[in-house]
Amino acid sequence: MRQRVDNLVGFGSESIWVSTFHSMCVRILRRYIDRMGYDHRFTIYDTDDQKTLMKEVCRKTDVDTKRFKERMLLSVISSAKNEMVMPDEFELNAGGDFAQQQIAKVYREYEAQLKSNNALDFDDLLVRTVQLLDTQPDVLENYQERFRYIMVDEYQDTNTVQFKLVSLLAGKYRNLCVVGDDDQSIYKFRGANIRNILDFEKEFPDARVIKLEQNYRSTENILNAANGVISNNKGRKEKTLWTDNGEGEKITLRQFDTGYDEAEFIAEDIKESVQEGASYNDSAILYRTNAQSRLFEEKFIAMNIPYKIVGGINFYARREIKDILAYLKTIDNGQDDLAVRRIINVPKRGIGLTTINRIQESAAARGISFYEAVLAPKLIAGVGRSVSKLDSFAALIEYFKGQTKLESLTDLLNEIIEKTGYIESLDADDPEDAETRIQNIEELVSKAAAYEEDCADRDETATLSGFLEEVALVADIDSLDEDQDYVVLMTLHSAKGLEFPRVYLAGMEDGLFPSYMTVTGDDPEELEEERRLCYVGITRAEQKLTLTCARRRMIRGETQYNKLSRFVREIPAEVLKTGSEKNKGWFGGREDSLAWDPAEDNTPESIENSVPFGRNTYSNAKKALRAQAYGGKAGTSVLQKGSQLTAGKGGKLSYAVGDRVCHVKFGEGTVLDIKEGGREYEVTVEFDKAGVRKMFAMFAKLVKVE
DNA sequence: CGGTCACCAGTTTTT
DNA sequence: CTGGTGACCG
Numbered sequence: 089m090r091q092r093v094d095n096l097v098g099f100g101s102e103s104i105w106v107s108t109f110h111s112m113c114v115r116i117l118r119r120y121i122d123r124m125g126y127d128h129r130f131t132i133y134d135t136d137d138q139k140t141l142m143k144e145v146c147r148k149t150d151v152d153t154k155r156f157k158e159r160m161l162l163s164v165i166s167s168a169k170n171e172m173v174m175p176d177e178f179e180l181n182a183g184g185d186f187a188q189q190q191i192a193k194v195y196r197e198y199e200a201q202l203k204s205n206n207a208l209d210f211d212d213l214l215v216r217t218v219q220l221l222d223t224q225p226d227v228l229e230n231y232q233e234r235f236r237y238i239m240v241d242e243y244q245d246t247n248t249v250q251f252k253l254v255s256l257l258a259g260k261y262r263n264l265c266v267v268g269d270d271d272q273s274i275y276k277f278r279g280a281n282i283r284n285i286l287d288f289e290k291e292f293p294d295a296r297v298i299k300l301e302q303n304y305r306s307t308e309n310i311l312n313a314a315n316g317v318i319s320n321n322k323g324r325k326e327k328t329l330w331t332d333n334g335e336g337e338k339i340t341l342r343q344f345d346t347g348y349d350e351a352e353f354i355a356e357d358i359k360e361s362v363q364e365g366a367s368y369n370d371s372a373i374l375y376r377t378n379a380q381s382r383l384f385e386e387k388f389i390a391m392n393i394p395y396k397i398v399g400g401i402n403f404y405a406r407r408e409i410k411d412i413l414a415y416l417k418t419i420d421n422g423q424d425d426l427a428v429r430r431i432i433n434v435p436k437r438g439i440g441l442t443t444i445n446r447i448q449e450s451a452a453a454r455g456i457s458f459y460e461a462v463l464a465p466k467l468i469a470g471v472g473r474s475v476s477k478l479d480s481f482a483a484l485i486e487y488f489k490g491q492t493k494l495e496s497l498t499d500l501l502n503e504i505i506e507k508t509g510y511i512e513s514l515d516a517d518d519p520e521d522a523e524t525r526i527q528n529i530e531e532l533v534s535k536a537a538a539y540e541e542d543c544a545d546r547d548e549t550a551t552l553s554g555f556l557e558e559v560a561l562v563a564d565i566d567s568l569d570e571d572q573d574y575v576v577l578m579t580l581h582s583a584k585g586l587e588f589p590r591v592y593l594a595g596m597e598d599g600l601f602p603s604y605m606t607v608t609g610d611d612p613e614e615l616e617e618e619r620r621l622c623y624v625g626i627t628r629a630e631q632k633l634t635l636t637c638a639r640r641r642m643i644r645g646e647t648q649y650n651k652l653s654r655f656v657r658e659i660p661a662e663v664l665k666t667g668s669e670k671n672k673g674w675f676g677g678r679e680d681s682l683a684w685d686p687a688e689d690n691t692p693e694s695i696e697n698s699v700p701f702g703r704n705t706y707s708n709a710k711k712a713l714r715a716q717a718y719g720g721k722a723g724t725s726v727l728q729k730g731s732q733l734t735a736g737k738g739g740k741l742s743y744a745v746g747d748r749v750c751h752v753k754f755g756e757g758t759v760l761d762i763k764e765g766g767r768e769y770e771v772t773v774e775f776d777k778a779g780v781r782k783m784f785a786m787f788a789k790l791v792k793v794e
Numbered sequence: 795c796g797g798t799c800a801c802c803a804g805t806t807t808t809t
Numbered sequence: 810c811t812g813g814t815g816a817c818c819g
Binding site: 108109110111134135159210211213214274275277278376377378379399436438439440441442443473560561579580581582601603604605606617618621643644 | 795796804805806807808809
Binding site: 644646 | 810811
């Protein structure tokens with residue numbers, strides 16, 4: 089979007105804000121949130137943090153987490169926030185209902201804790217901004233003038249707060265343009281309010297509606313498939329897409345015995361297409377659940393196909409990453425008790441649970457933050473033994489705080505890793521696991537370096553809070569690089585707004601897509617949302633669409649037998665290619681598969697034969713690939729030409745004392761010394777421009793120059 | 795305080 | 810299959 093705007097507008101386009109709702113709100117809040125009693129260095133809580141906080145809240149309010157699951161509480165609170173229902177009103181609405189009253193109590197405490205941690209959750213970013221604009225006329229005026237023209241894309245996915253926000257901002261000049269497609273509304277589960285788009289004409293009676301029914305992306309066959317599916321939905325604005333792109337290829341449909349076969353076919357099909365002249369980045373594999381990505385990853389590694397998985401188990405949700413980030417948060421905003429508590433004993437410092445709880449109680453009683461209490465441990469009753477340990481922890485953090493002013497973010501990160509002995513502790517914990525985790529930390533360091541580079545490019549100063557923000561808000565999808573040649577794998581949700589010449593929709597099975605939840609539940613609305621998701625998936629394809637499914641599939645360690653997805657049946661038969669062929673994956677006609685009975689064949693004994701290789705083979709292959717691929721800008725699982733393995737545990741360094749080497753940031757220099765400490769090499773280099781520096785070989789990524 | 799073991803629950807999609 | 814939690818012991 090940014091690129092398109094820049095290209096269209098040209099000179100001056102940099103002053104146009106192009107961002108998600110959430111990051112726009114952060115930008116506004118960073119400037120004005122002090123008016124609402126927060127510190128401008130607030131931290132942003134992700135889903136994980138929310139859950140940790142919620143546990144704490146439930147303990148404090150004596151709410152039984154067996155009866156009220158944290159997840160459920162958070163989702164109720166989130167919906168309330170999205171409708172701008174604050175705790176007072178929520179309590180009022182609860183009336184005499186005991187459960188609702190309990191939730192109201194939790195909601196109130198949750199908000200209080202967020203506030204005292206100087207933290208905002210994702211919903212708060214929107215809600216607080218609306219409150220800010222609602223209560224501060226001068227701020228509102230400022231932004232109304234700043235944004236005299238507003239355009240909202242994917243409007244069908246906005247929720248009530250976002251609607252309010254847009255209404256406020258556009259309230260003065262009323263230059264508002266929204267673009268959306270009710271058939272692509274797929275975020276009801278996170279509060280998207282479809283009424284926003286369906287009732288737009290009522291809210292803005294003077295609005296002009298322009299229907300965009302011509303599609304410039306896909307072939308006729310693909311559009312006919314999409315139309316066929318979506319026409320089964322009831323509550324929608326009737327429309328039929330058309331194109332003059334020509335009929336195009338028919339849609340391929342294939343059913344396989346197992347998910348392994350499915351992955352193998354797709355991998356081979358992609359390889360074939362590349363041999364015929366296509367690029368890897370012409371192809372995308374879309375699936376319903378993140379878990380499906382693993383099989384493809386296995387196959388791609390085995391077949392040496394470059395790929396990138398978007399989303400999935402969030403990188404920033406990994407333990408080691410959260411630990412390091414918690415250090416950064418503690419350094420940046422000592423008020424975030426969650427972060428401080430997370431790291432006070434990581435790596436182990438002999439500060440136990442009893443001590444932590446005593447600190448917590450003492451801090452709460454005195455109305456100060458956890459970290460403030462740690463700064464003066466002698467004032468806390470009953471921690472006598474740990475005083476010296478707490479002192480040295482506080483000294484460490486204070487030291488880092490001082491360093492933020494003196495050194496770059498990457499240097500700070502490296503110093504944290506070094507001074508805390510984090511790597512060593514990982515190794516001591518679980519040497520098997522440590523390898524991957526260390527690589528993740530490396531990746532974090534390079535992300536920080538990339539962030540600093542970006543800031544330099546834009547003439548902005550790289551700040552710790554800036555980086556933490558990026559970490560919390562920037563979607564993984566933004567790291568897609570069109571210039572790199574890799575197959576993209578992602579969920580259907582992530583794929584919205586993107587397009588690819590060749591698209592594979594994998595796992596077209598009832599119980600997977602539509603999901604088990606919607607098939608067993610009896611909410612027709614949810615099924616309609618899944619159908620819209622299918623519509624989104626089909627319309628990502630420009631030229632070639634391939635649908636695949638498996639008869640049986642391992643899910644959570646159990647084999648599931650699935651029928652062909654009901655959505656496939658909704659595709660007009662004439663656009664499908666279902667004829668038989670020599671390849672094993674074809675099936676003749678759809679009937680046999682619809683009526684297919686798991687009891688007929690596929691006894692459990694036959695399953696193991698289809699497993700291509702064992703877990704260890706897989707994890708080894710993956711490690712090898714990662715090591716090989718490492719060196720990329722964002723450090724993803726992408727094979728890159730010319731990348732080289734620099735150093736790691738057990739690996740030999742490609743340079744020695746006296747050699748000339750090159751560093752990404754410091755330029756060329758001479759190696760003065762190499763020390764082998766534990767699992768790492770500490771290299772001392774005299775750089776021509778940057779002077780003498782010590783660094784871990786693993787992070788420094790030094791390259792020998794001749 | 796820290797480590798180990800056994801048990802249990804959970805599992806769609808994301809900013 | 811995974812991750813988290815609680816009980817127990819050194």
